[in-house]
Amino acid sequence: MTAALAAAHQGLKVVVIDGAATYGGSTARSGGGLWLPGPEAATYLQHVAGAEVSASRRDAFLKYGPDVLAFVREHTPLEFARVPGYPDYHPEAPGGLAEGRTVEPRPLPVHEVAADLGTLAAPYRAAPNGMAVTAVDYRWLSLGLRHPRSMLTAVRLAAGRLRGRRLTMGQALAAGLRAGLRAANVPVLLGTPMSSLIVERGRVTGVVAGPSGPRSREAGDRVEESSRPGQEASGSRQRGEAGTTGERRLRARRGVVLASGGFEHNEAMRRRHQGLGAEWTVGAAGNTGDGIEAGRRLGAALDLMDEAWWGPTLPLTGGPYFCLAERNLPGSLIVDGSGRRFVNEAAPYVDVVHVMLGRTGSGTHLPAWLITDRTYRDRYLFAGHPPRAPLPRRWFDAGVAHRAGSLDGLAQRIGVPAGALRETVERFTGFAASGRDEDFGRGDSAYDRYYGDPRQRPNPCLGALRKPPFFAFSLVPGDLGTKGGLRTDERARVLQTDGTPIPGLYAAGNAAASVMGRGYAGAGATLGPAMTFGYLAALDLAAG
Ligand SMILES: Cc1cc2nc3c(=O)[nH]c(=O)nc-3n(C[C@H](O)[C@H](O)[C@H](O)COP(=O)(O)OP(=O)(O)OC[C@H]3O[C@@H](n4cnc5c(N)ncnc54)[C@H](O)[C@@H]3O)c2cc1C
Numbered sequence: 001m002t003a004a005l006a007a008a009h010q011g012l013k014v015v016v017i018d019g020a021a022t023y024g025g026s027t028a029r030s031g032g033g034l035w036l037p038g039p040e041a042a043t044y045l046q047h048v049a050g051a052e053v054s055a056s057r058r059d060a061f062l063k064y065g066p067d068v069l070a071f072v073r074e075h076t077p078l079e080f081a082r083v084p085g086y087p088d089y090h091p092e093a094p095g096g097l098a099e100g101r102t103v104e105p106r107p108l109p110v111h112e113v114a115a116d117l118g119t120l121a122a123p124y125r126a127a128p129n130g131m132a133v134t135a136v137d138y139r140w141l142s143l144g145l146r147h148p149r150s151m152l153t154a155v156r157l158a159a160g161r162l163r164g165r166r167l168t169m170g171q172a173l174a175a176g177l178r179a180g181l182r183a184a185n186v187p188v189l190l191g192t193p194m195s196s197l198i199v200e201r202g203r204v205t206g207v208v209a210g211p212s213g214p215r216s217r218e219a220g221d222r223v224e225e226s227s228r229p230g231q232e233a234s235g236s237r238q239r240g241e242a243g244t245t246g247e248r249r250l251r252a253r254r255g256v257v258l259a260s261g262g263f264e265h266n267e268a269m270r271r272r273h274q275g276l277g278a279e280w281t282v283g284a285a286g287n288t289g290d291g292i293e294a295g296r297r298l299g300a301a302l303d304l305m306d307e308a309w310w311g312p313t314l315p316l317t318g319g320p321y322f323c324l325a326e327r328n329l330p331g332s333l334i335v336d337g338s339g340r341r342f343v344n345e346a347a348p349y350v351d352v353v354h355v356m357l358g359r360t361g362s363g364t365h366l367p368a369w370l371i372t373d374r375t376y377r378d379r380y381l382f383a384g385h386p387p388r389a390p391l392p393r394r395w396f397d398a399g400v401a402h403r404a405g406s407l408d409g410l411a412q413r414i415g416v417p418a419g420a421l422r423e424t425v426e427r428f429t430g431f432a433a434s435g436r437d438e439d440f441g442r443g444d445s446a447y448d449r450y451y452g453d454p455r456q457r458p459n460p461c462l463g464a465l466r467k468p469p470f471f472a473f474s475l476v477p478g479d480l481g482t483k484g485g486l487r488t489d490e491r492a493r494v495l496q497t498d499g500t501p502i503p504g505l506y507a508a509g510n511a512a513a514s515v516m517g518r519g520y521a522g523a524g525a526t527l528g529p530a531m532t533f534g535y536l537a538a539l540d541l542a543a544g
Contacts, residue, residue: 001027001177002068003257003508003534005075008184010542012254016186017209019193020286024121024174025261026481026510027527029284031135032169033083035524036065036532037101044088044095048519052303060490061515061532068528068535069103076180077112078105078172083135087446088522089348098446102523105173107132107166113175115182119190123171124282124322125384131157132166135523139451142325144380144387146455173527193286197256197294197505198249204256204298204504211246254541255504257492259534262482262510263289264308273305273484276477280313280320283481283510291511295486298505301497303513304484309526310353312368313478314383317394320478321383323370327352328451330463331376333428334475336365339411339420341428344440345370346448346461350520353477368475369414371425374467379453395473402472410470425465435459480526483514492537506537 001023007014018025039062049058072078080103091098110117127133133141140153160166167175181188189209198206263269264283269292270276296302312334314321326332328346336342342365343355358364378388385391395401404410407425411418431437435458442448443461452460486494486507493501494512509530516525 001174001181001259001534002072002531003259003506003538004186005177005180005184006071006535006538007257007541008181008186009071009075010538012538012542014186015250016181016188017192017194017207017250018188018190018286019260019290020121020284021191022119022121023116023178023188023190024170025284025286026170027530028121028170028174029124029282030170030173030480030527031104031138031523032171032173033086033102033104033135033524033527034069034080034173034531035102035522035528036069037062038066039063041095041101041521044090044093044097045521047093047095048090048521049515049517050519053515053517054490056490057488057515060536061529064536065528065532068532071535072177072180072531075184076176077108078176078180080104081106083523085450086135086139086523087450089447089520089525091446100522102135104135104169104524105176107134107160107168108172108176110165110167113167113179116175116178120171120175120178121284123169127157127168129158130161130165132160132168133157134168139325142329142381142451143453146379146453192248194260194290194294195247197298198251199298202503204252204502206249206251207256208247208249210248252504254544255506257534257537257541258291258295258486258494258505258507258511259509259530260291260511261287262308262485263287263292264479264481269293270482274308274482280315280476280478281308281481282313282320282322282478287481287510289482291507292485295494295502295505295507295511298502299496300494300502300505301487302485303487304518305482307484307514307518308479308482309350309520310357310477310479311349312352312356312370312475314370314473315400315476315478316383317392317398317400320476322349322478322480323383323475324349325380325451326370326382328448328461329376329380330432330453330456330459330461331379331465332370332372333424333465334368334370335416335421335424336368337416339416339418340424341439342368344437344442344448346442346451347445348447348520350518353479354518356475356477366477369416370473370475371410371421371465372471372473373465374469376463376465377471400474403469405468405470407470410472414472428462429464429466432459432462432464435462437462481510483510483516483526485510485512488512488533490536491540492533493540506540508533508537
């Protein structure tokens with residue numbers, strides 16, 4: 001949507017298509033945080049992104065990020081606010097900032113986006129009673145009633161409902177961008193999945209799209225009068241019926257921007273590239289890697305396909321739950337099947353899963369369990385459930401959650417050695433008293449402490465596990481979406497393996513391999529670059 005908005009304001013004729021019946025994809029489900037610093041963040045981004053990301057892409061992202069924010073503010077009803085104190089995810093790394101760089105949309109009154117409210121994709125988790133919960137609020141709400149600010153936040157949110165319904169986080173971002181498109185007269189065709197790219201004389205000149213409904217399409221990319229070697233008219237997969245009723249050919253004089261998200265819901269692609277299935281992602285259901293596949297069939301290079309915006313996730317009966325504050329709050333720890341800790345539980349979510357999956361060289365740590373006690377449960381919000389409120393029985397019936405009156409009983413239920421679990425908890429309880437996690441440094445980083453409990457002394461992330469019953473929750477390697485995809489350059493042009501661009505083809509967001517490499521700079525480090533490279537694609541199209 002940012003690409004389309006920018007292209008329209010560059011004077012181009014634009015159309016947005018989305019395969020889903022709603023607009024917004026994962027963006028509408030998201031926290032809506034944006035990491036869009038300027039060039040001052042260069043040292044830090046280089047550290048986070050690593051050697052796999054070119055300096056030219058990093059620099060372009062940093063240079064144009066602030067412009068994107070200004071552009072979006074000017075051409076949509078969106079306004080943004082800093083998320084105070086939300087640190088970069090590696091604040092102690094060179095150039096990292098403990099006060100953070102993340103911004104988020106200010107609550108957006110629904111009347112400003114009313115025309116397209118009915119087709120806005122659903123949020124990942126709706127706030128109770130239609131409250132307008134921001135990322136800042138979530139931090140305080142997660143503390144239950146432990147902090148005066150938590151109580152004030154709850155009261156303010158309840159009172160805020162009197163001011164009329166307002167959208168926050170990714171709902172505000174997606175709806176605000178959509179409102180900008182409406183104001184710029186850009187059509188958004190829903191239920192219109194792209195099935196293939198049209199190529200003429202070596203240039204991408206459009207897409208074949210639709211019909212909506214069950215995807216009964218795809219016979220590969222149409223190569224019309226192609227003179228480029230290596231292009232094949234037949235796709236590797238057959239979904240049949242391509243070219244039947246309902247398909248449309250949308251011609252693009254300047255080019256096509258693939259912003260079709262990642263492949264988090266494509267089971268076969270995930271198995272092939274990641275050795276994991278699609279069941280634990282919280283990304284949008286429509287993200288099945290179509291854009292990545294379409295580009296690949298034209299000879300585009302792919303990068304980072306084994307990566308995702310990972311996060312430790314509870315495989316709850318109603319769907320996966322992506323853990324944030326639950327891991328940082330005191331009175332919780334994570335063990336693997338040996339009954340031992342293996343990671344700083346409060347570390348940024350991508351990093352925790354890298355360790356779980358054995359990507360850091362210590363072997364895999366699955367299954368994994370989040371262990372807590374009664375005190376933790378009495379104090380804090382847990383997966384959206386208020387402190388003290390009974391947890392759903394179906395979690396226990398399904399074996400996702402376990403409860404026992406003693407640590408030995410809990411160990412038996414989850415099949416880990418009881419002695420090891422007891423030792424782990426005793427050692428951890430010692431760390432809680434001293435305030436130093438000698439094994440993994442939990443609470444040392446400002447990032448860990450952001451979602452800690454400020455009333456917990458001496459370390460806001462470390463608390464004893466003493467009070468029965470004890471709980472264990474299954475933790476799996478989930479994600480917010482995948483982050484590997486089409487290789488692109490600093491102008492968002494899709495590149496072939498020899499480094500040359502495919503004329504007329506651009507990619508942004510999770511359809512493109514991330515400018516963050518295998519890292520995650522801070523909250524908003526997926527949406528910030530997605531919007532920036534969409535914007536840069538539009539500038540290049542307009543210049544073309
Ligand atoms: C719960 C949650 C919280 C998150 N919080 C944050 C956050 O605070 N900050 C942040 O930076 N990131 C966050 N993320 C990650 C972020 O939302 C995604 O990385 C980002 O939205 C990806 O943007 P995108 O434009 O690539 O894809 P999307 O926003 O998912 O859009 C892709 C669209 O393409 C459509 N599509 C797919 N295939 C086709 C096809 N063949 N034809 C036509 N259309 C197609 C889909 O239907 C979808 O609407 C969060 C994600 C989740 C799930």
